[in-house]
Amino acid sequence: MRSVRPSQFIFCTCQQGAELALKREAAARAPHLRLAFSRPGFVTFKLNDDAENSPVELPHLTFARSIGWSLGKVRGDELHKLSNAIWQLPAVTGIVREAGIDDLHVWERDSALPGDKGFEPGPTPLAIEVERTLRSAAPLTVERLQRDTSPAHLATRRLGRVLDVVLVEPNQWWIGYHVAVSRTDRWPGGVAPIDLPEHAVSRAYLKMVEALEWSSIPTKPRDHWVELGCAPGGASQALLDRGMLVTGVDPAEVDPAVLAHDRFTHVRARTRAVPRRLFRGVDWLAADINAAPNFTLDAVEAVVTHREVNVRGLLLTLKLPEWELALPEQLSAYVARIQSWGYQDVRLRQLAHNRRELCAVALRSRGQRRRVRASEALSADSPSRALPRRDEAHSVAAGPHFISK
Numbered sequence: 001m002r003s004v005r006p007s008q009f010i011f012c013t014c015q016q017g018a019e020l021a022l023k024r025e026a027a028a029r030a031p032h033l034r035l036a037f038s039r040p041g042f043v044t045f046k047l048n049d050d051a052e053n054s055p056v057e058l059p060h061l062t063f064a065r066s067i068g069w070s071l072g073k074v075r076g077d078e079l080h081k082l083s084n085a086i087w088q089l090p091a092v093t094g095i096v097r098e099a100g101i102d103d104l105h106v107w108e109r110d111s112a113l114p115g116d117k118g119f120e121p122g123p124t125p126l127a128i129e130v131e132r133t134l135r136s137a138a139p140l141t142v143e144r145l146q147r148d149t150s151p152a153h154l155a156t157r158r159l160g161r162v163l164d165v166v167l168v169e170p171n172q173w174w175i176g177y178h179v180a181v182s183r184t185d186r187w188p189g190g191v192a193p194i195d196l197p198e199h200a201v202s203r204a205y206l207k208m209v210e211a212l213e214w215s216s217i218p219t220k221p222r223d224h225w226v227e228l229g230c231a232p233g234g235a236s237q238a239l240l241d242r243g244m245l246v247t248g249v250d251p252a253e254v255d256p257a258v259l260a261h262d263r264f265t266h267v268r269a270r271t272r273a274v275p276r277r278l279f280r281g282v283d284w285l286a287a288d289i290n291a292a293p294n295f296t297l298d299a300v301e302a303v304v305t306h307r308e309v310n311v312r313g314l315l316l317t318l319k320l321p322e323w324e325l326a327l328p329e330q331l332s333a334y335v336a337r338i339q340s341w342g343y344q345d346v347r348l349r350q351l352a353h354n355r356r357e358l359c360a361v362a363l364r365s366r367g368q369r370r371r372v373r374a375s376e377a378l379s380a381d382s383p384s385r386a387l388p389r390r391d392e393a394h395s396v397a398a399g400p401h402f403i404s405k
């Protein structure tokens with residue numbers, strides 16, 4: 001389904017500041033693309049002459065939060081006129097006529113770095129208002145969009161055909177199209193519908209919940225997790241809220257609310273000082289260490305390669321104090337190193353709630369993802385409340401993934 005090509009242009013949204021890393025990765029992994037229009041958090045590419053008449057798929061890019069085919073743009077200052085103009089665009093009417101539209105995704109490009117002055121990616125009042133208006137104005141040929149003019153909180157069904165409206169500026173909207181192949185394709189702007197609960201002790205809670213939802217690793221309640229660099233405890237708290245047993249390793253203090261939890265154990269030490277017997281019987285290892293990627297990978301390697309340790313999977317945050325650490329060859333090196341430890345299925349993504357960092361998820365084999373779970377989707381109201389799936393489980397997560405041969 002990703003090979004559907006309704007135009008010669010591709011759009012990507014990303015974190016503000018990640019544009020150069022995204023462009024470099026596109027140049028390395030998708031040389032058939034050349035840069036077109038760019039703004040902070042929004043980048044477009046055009047197919048080169050060699051690719052115009054060839055089958056082309058949307059590339060997997062680590063720093064692309066969302067990606068689709070660009071259908072053009074509209075400008076103006078009146079909401080209803082802009083909405084009507086979208087439904088009258090030749091490219092949009094062509095998609096409606098030939099393929100149909102199952103859902104509508106509307107979002108604003110990021111206005112700041114996640115976490116700065118309380119900013120978090122996700123629905124904004126303007127995006128909600130635009131979505132309502134667009135749904136109300138939808139032509140009868142896509143009447144399903146008119147049935148609910150409130151903001152759509154349920155994830156788009158798998159393989160659903162989505163019309164994208166990116167509010168690059170309040171008066172400049174870019175229009176796109178994609179098919180919801182992966183889990184993140186089903187979320188407007190590639191942002192998981194997560195709210196930070198009042199009891200969360202840090203925004204690391206958001207990162208952990210999003211990582212679990214994106215990666216779809218087959219963890220379950222009562223699995224034993226160890227988190228390296230756990231203080232003050234937000235990510236561990238997210239795991240505890242999902243019923244996990246958690247051991248947090250960090251020389252710094254952990255919030256009393258997390259320490260008081262009966263399924264949490266704090267080991268107040270640096271990773272290298274922790275006896276390896278602590279990791280016996282551990283199912284999953286997480287790490288969010290405030291250091292460059294190779295320091296984190298050194299700490300994790302010392303644990304998972306020990307003869308007495310058999311961890312099923314890894315969920316790692318790789319900090320990027322310099323963007324040079326995000327060059328395509330560096331990303332490949334991180335993946336190759338993790339695979340050398342026996343984890344064949346490695347996936348990278350800059351999560352919507354990451355700052356200047358990446359999430360790396362690794363499993364022993366791709367077959368681990370085929371484990372059936374009762375429910376996986378998030379509700380818009382609570383990160384811990386699951387909705388029944390409306391589609392079969394995905395075998396492939398979003399973002400670049402590397403499978404050992």
